[in-house]
Amino acid sequence: MTNPVLVEVVRSDFVESTHRGALVVTAPDGSVRFAAGDVERPVYPRSSNKPLQAVGMLRAGLTIGDEELALGCGSHNGEPGHVEGVLSMLSRAGLTEDALACPPAFPLHEPSMLAAAGKRRAAMNCSGKHAAMLMTCVQLGWPTEDYAAATHPLQEVVRATVADLTSETIETVGVDGCGAPLFAFSLTGLARSFGRLVTAMGGPDRRVADAVRAHPWRVAGTGREDTVLMRNIEGLLVKGGAEGVHAFALPDGTALAVKIDDGAARARIPLLLATLRHLGIDPGDEAADLARDAVLGGGKRVGELRVVGGLFG
Amino acid sequence: MTNPVLVEVVRSDFVESTHRGALVVTAPDGSVRFAAGDVERPVYPRSSNKPLQAVGMLRAGLTIGDEELALGCGSHNGEPGHVEGVLSMLSRAGLTEDALACPPAFPLHEPSMLAAAGKRRAAMNCSGKHAAMLMTCVQLGWPTEDYAAATHPLQEVVRATVADLTSETIETVGVDGCGAPLFAFSLTGLARSFGRLVTAMGGPDRRVADAVRAHPWRVAGTGREDTVLMRNIEGLLVKGGAEGVHAFALPDGTALAVKIDDGAARARIPLLLATLRHLGIDPGDEAADLARDAVLGGGKRVGELRVVGGLFG
Numbered sequence: 001m002t003n004p005v006l007v008e009v010v011r012s013d014f015v016e017s018t019h020r021g022a023l024v025v026t027a028p029d030g031s032v033r034f035a036a037g038d039v040e041r042p043v044y045p046r047s048s049n050k051p052l053q054a055v056g057m058l059r060a061g062l063t064i065g066d067e068e069l070a071l072g073c074g075s076h077n078g079e080p081g082h083v084e085g086v087l088s089m090l091s092r093a094g095l096t097e098d099a100l101a102c103p104p105a106f107p108l109h110e111p112s113m114l115a116a117a118g119k120r121r122a123a124m125n126c127s128g129k130h131a132a133m134l135m136t137c138v139q140l141g142w143p144t145e146d147y148a149a150a151t152h153p154l155q156e157v158v159r160a161t162v163a164d165l166t167s168e169t170i171e172t173v174g175v176d177g178c179g180a181p182l183f184a185f186s187l188t189g190l191a192r193s194f195g196r197l198v199t200a201m202g203g204p205d206r207r208v209a210d211a212v213r214a215h216p217w218r219v220a221g222t223g224r225e226d227t228v229l230m231r232n233i234e235g236l237l238v239k240g241g242a243e244g245v246h247a248f249a250l251p252d253g254t255a256l257a258v259k260i261d262d263g264a265a266r267a268r269i270p271l272l273l274a275t276l277r278h279l280g281i282d283p284g285d286e287a288a289d290l291a292r293d294a295v296l297g298g299g300k301r302v303g304e305l306r307v308v309g310g311l312f313g
Numbered sequence: 314m315t316n317p318v319l320v321e322v323v324r325s326d327f328v329e330s331t332h333r334g335a336l337v338v339t340a341p342d343g344s345v346r347f348a349a350g351d352v353e354r355p356v357y358p359r360s361s362n363k364p365l366q367a368v369g370m371l372r373a374g375l376t377i378g379d380e381e382l383a384l385g386c387g388s389h390n391g392e393p394g395h396v397e398g399v400l401s402m403l404s405r406a407g408l409t410e411d412a413l414a415c416p417p418a419f420p421l422h423e424p425s426m427l428a429a430a431g432k433r434r435a436a437m438n439c440s441g442k443h444a445a446m447l448m449t450c451v452q453l454g455w456p457t458e459d460y461a462a463a464t465h466p467l468q469e470v471v472r473a474t475v476a477d478l479t480s481e482t483i484e485t486v487g488v489d490g491c492g493a494p495l496f497a498f499s500l501t502g503l504a505r506s507f508g509r510l511v512t513a514m515g516g517p518d519r520r521v522a523d524a525v526r527a528h529p530w531r532v533a534g535t536g537r538e539d540t541v542l543m544r545n546i547e548g549l550l551v552k553g554g555a556e557g558v559h560a561f562a563l564p565d566g567t568a569l570a571v572k573i574d575d576g577a578a579r580a581r582i583p584l585l586l587a588t589l590r591h592l593g594i595d596p597g598d599e600a601a602d603l604a605r606d607a608v609l610g611g612g613k614r615v616g617e618l619r620v621v622g623g624l625f626g
Contacts, residue, residue, distance in 0.1 A: 011357065011495075012488050012495070014485050014487050016356070016487075017556050017574060017575055017576035019575050020333070020574075020575075043329070044324065101611055103612035104612075148611065173325075174325030174326075174327050174329075175324070175325050175611060176610060177611075178610075179610055179612070179613075180611075182324075182610075184327060243322070260330075261330060261333075262331060262332050262333075262573075262574075262575035263329070263330035263577075264575055296416075296490060297487070297488030297492055297495075298414055298415065298488060298490075298493075299417075299492070300492075302487070302488045
């Protein structure tokens with residue numbers, strides 16, 4: 001099945017480029033409310049996976065505060081507060097930055113990048129997740145050296161948790177950009193799992209949803225999409241990932257998952273905003289600005305990123 | 314017609330993302346030697362247009378040196394030598410940087426960007442083309458204020474030249490990122506026009522091809538794809554553009570044009586290199602490194618950008 005065009009790049013009234021992909025909206029009971037494209041085929045959820053991985057850590061027995069849990073679910077900016085949070089998590093586990101398996105990186109946040117002395121592991125956007133994984137291992141008495149191996153007991157629990165939350169069998173396990181195991185599952189499973197987190201009556205599932213929503217800066221950072229969306233839309237849980245993935249859940253459990261076939265980041269936010277509006281949610285001016293949908297010519301707007309007409313029928 | 318997948322993004326043996334597009338190779342006589350996807354539909358050639366626009370300026374009567382002509386065909390890095398070249402062109406035309414219609418920008422070249430005092434028009438990658446357009450107007454006695462308007466006599470000549478070189482009727486005229494008119498035509502027309510430039514026995518067509526090939530640094534800059542490719546492959550004329558466009562011609566007139574549907578830059582060079590190899594050209598190690606085709610996990614190679622098997626039959 002060839003996925004449909006979801007977003008067109010229009011320059012001077014001419015469609016210059018197109019982004020195909022798949023998008024699903026699930027109802028609070030997990031049933032499919034709307035789908036475009038193949039939403040049953042496994043995809044890599046990339047960092048949209050992180051809240052599910054964090055549930056796995058809690059189910060394994062991790063004891064952690066809410067702010068650190070949010071950082072553990074985050075793709076953070078590497079701002080000073082993020083780096084300090086990661087170093088604090090490691091320190092209390094009796095570990096140092098060297099224990100992180102994620103590669104050294106510059107902060108995503110430009111002022112922090114310009115002020116950085118160089119790349120470091122704690123500044124890599126996934127370092128909060130890695131620090132939370134290490135904390136889990138130390139608390140449970142598991143080895144910390146190979147915590148990112150797919151065969152490590154921690155990753156076995158995470159995998160079982162992801163399978164449970166998505167109601168899917170995990171058949172493909174890859175390596176994420178940060179070096180952690182990456183589980184392939186369907187967009188329907190991803191949306192359904194986000195819906196489960198926000199509607200859980202308690203327990204690790206709900207705790208992750210609440211920690212993320214209470215500390216949106218820890219999950220991304222200054223000016224970032226997920227932070228701005230969660231600050232502007234009451235009760236929204238949202239988490240983006242690399243290669244064109246994004247997922248959200250509204251407080252009633254209605255949830256979205258999208259994957260752009262070609263991995264383009266630019267196509268996601270216009271789709272998220274269009275879906276929110278279709279669901280009757282006004283994202284507000286600050287969130288609407290995140291679409292960055294202007295196509296420029298000579299510094300002036302001459303076109304736009306346009307969600308295809310009739311997407312929601 | 315839905316264009317085929319040309320490049321797959323593979324992570325841990327799983328196809329994570331795909332890039333569709335169209336690619337054509339034309340023979341020296343302009344006939345289609347190989348085609349994938351719809352290569353007859355008009356597309357915006359973006360900066361792959363620049364050599365054709367430069368031929369138009371020469372046909373209009375522009376007098377210019379070879380190095381400046383190459384800069385006029387370029388999407389330059391904004392390195393000091395590029396900026397000085399543009400300022401010199403303007404100065405000799407009796408104009409200043411303010412005459413440029415392209416928007417202020419930081420240099421593409423990172424060290425030059427970090428050393429820049431701010432954005433400026435002369436550092437914008439298209440400023441050489443704009444300076445050459447202004448030189449043409451001054452030499453021909455045409456107004457310089459509205460030189461980037463599609464109705465300006467210069468742009469009428471450029472349009473007629475593009476139609477001639479591509480053997481196509483130009484029906485769609487848009488605004489390019491730099492503010493100059495942008496003509497839509499087919500990939501076949503783009504490849505054919507590049508083949509014509511390198512095989513012309515003389516005149517403006519051949520002069521543009523020779524100036525670009527003699528001064529590859531002026532056309533792009535330090536470390537850039539087109540510069541490295543032309544330095545490593547004898548007689549190659551190559552010019553990339555935004556939104557996933559690239560075109561080249563070999564000295565015998567065999568030519569390629571490609572457009573990635575989604576506009577992804579990353580998919581182009583693997584396709585160019587695969588096509589060169591299919592045509593019996595070894596791009597050499599330095600050019601092969603341009604593919605940047607490694608997909609990383611935890612800093613290690615766990616996959617690749619892969620040109621689909623059997624593309625050339």
